[in-house]
Amino acid sequence: MNAGESDNDRPLLALLIRLLGIAGLATMAALIKFASERGIHLIELLFWRQAIAIPILLVWAMLSGGVMTLATKRPKAHLARGLYGLAGMVLNFGAVVLLPLAEATTIGFSAPIFAVILSVILLKETIGVWRWSAVAAGFAGIIVIAQPGGGHIPLYGALVALGGAFMIALISIQIRDLSRTEKSLVIVFWFAVTSSVCLLPVVPFVSKAHSFEDWMLLLVIGLAGTFGQLGITLALRYGQVSSVIVMDYSSIVWATIYGWLLFAMLPPATTWLGAPLIVAAGLIIAWRERIVARNRFADQRGAAGT
Structure with missing residues (x-):
């Protein structure tokens, strides 16, 4: 077993689940941009994305052991x-609305770069030349795309x-910590509840009458987002963030x-x-x-054997 791995770690399963989760979130992002261009407000998109998830997760909980499985300590x-x-959703949904899909997605890939920086600031980790070089290369890529x-x-x-990428890095660390004691369903459920409660007071001020097509669009956004969120959260239960x-x-x-299909745009x-x-x-x-995690684990085993 490698450093940082638990008895629940299943690397290949984690990769597959993450891949499916990302497909769900990518579909949600495309539909969010499409819905925004139809005139649906960002706050309303955020609210329905989360509110639709709550009954789905409640039914799931009842079928898999009862509502009490959602309890948390x-x-x-x-x-x-x-x-x-919620802050991350506002930024990431906003990026999808403001930018072409490919550019918003690509800049979002800078999350690992921020994870390195956070590990230095918050965890006081020592970072070597490889990772600092990667940070520099990543920011160079951002400059090439953004062309300030x-x-x-x-x-x-x-x-x-x-x-949004910065928040993804921060949230990934939180989810990994929560996954040590909480099931994926519990993590996603309480995220949906918390964000929905925060958004609800604002929704009446920005919502408007919608067509049947708009309501169907909001429903699919909620379904795709819930599927994707469960996928990426469950993956962190079975695999390391870095993997x-x-x-x-x-x-x-x-x-x-x-x-290309929805907006006739190519990067x-x-x-x-x-x-x-x-x-x-x-x-x-x-x-x-x-590599660093494996070396640390090897050093710990060596120390324990002396």
Whole structure:
């Protein structure tokens, strides 16, 4: 067993679940952009994305052991995860609305870069030349895509996307911690409840009458988002963050396909130049974290045997 792994770790299963979860979230993101262009307000999109998940998760809980399976002894941790998650949703949904799908998705790949920076600031970890080089390469890729001052995308939108990526890095650490004691269903349920309660007072001020098609669109957004959220959360129960996050890069394929099919948009040359730098940075970071964890585990076993 590698460092940081638990008895529940199943790496291949974790990768597959994460891949399916990312497909669900990519579908949700495309539909959010489509719904925004139909005039549905961002706050309303956020609310229905989460509110629709609650009855689905309640039914799931009743079928798998009863509502009491949703009980938790860590309400403060769930509240923090809910507030951070809501902030992350605002930023990530906002990025999808403000930017082309491929660009919003690609900038979101900078989450591992922020995870490295957070590990230095919050965990006081020592980071070597490989990971610092990856951080530099990743930010270079972001600059190539955003082209501050003269790019094809608004700088404000790029900054919103970067903020969303930062929150993904922070939330991934939270979820991994919660997954040690809480089931994936419990984590997703309390996130949906917390964010829905926070958004509910604002919804009446931004909502408007919708057509049947709009309501169906909101329903599918909620279903796709719930499926995706369960997938990426469950993956962190069976695998390490540094391993499963590799599957997140599959979303650029979905973003490109949806951008072409729904919005007749393909990424420009700058995105194709910058994206490999950001993806390579994330892969290098994941690889180095894996090596560092294994070396730490080997040192601990050596110390225990002396």
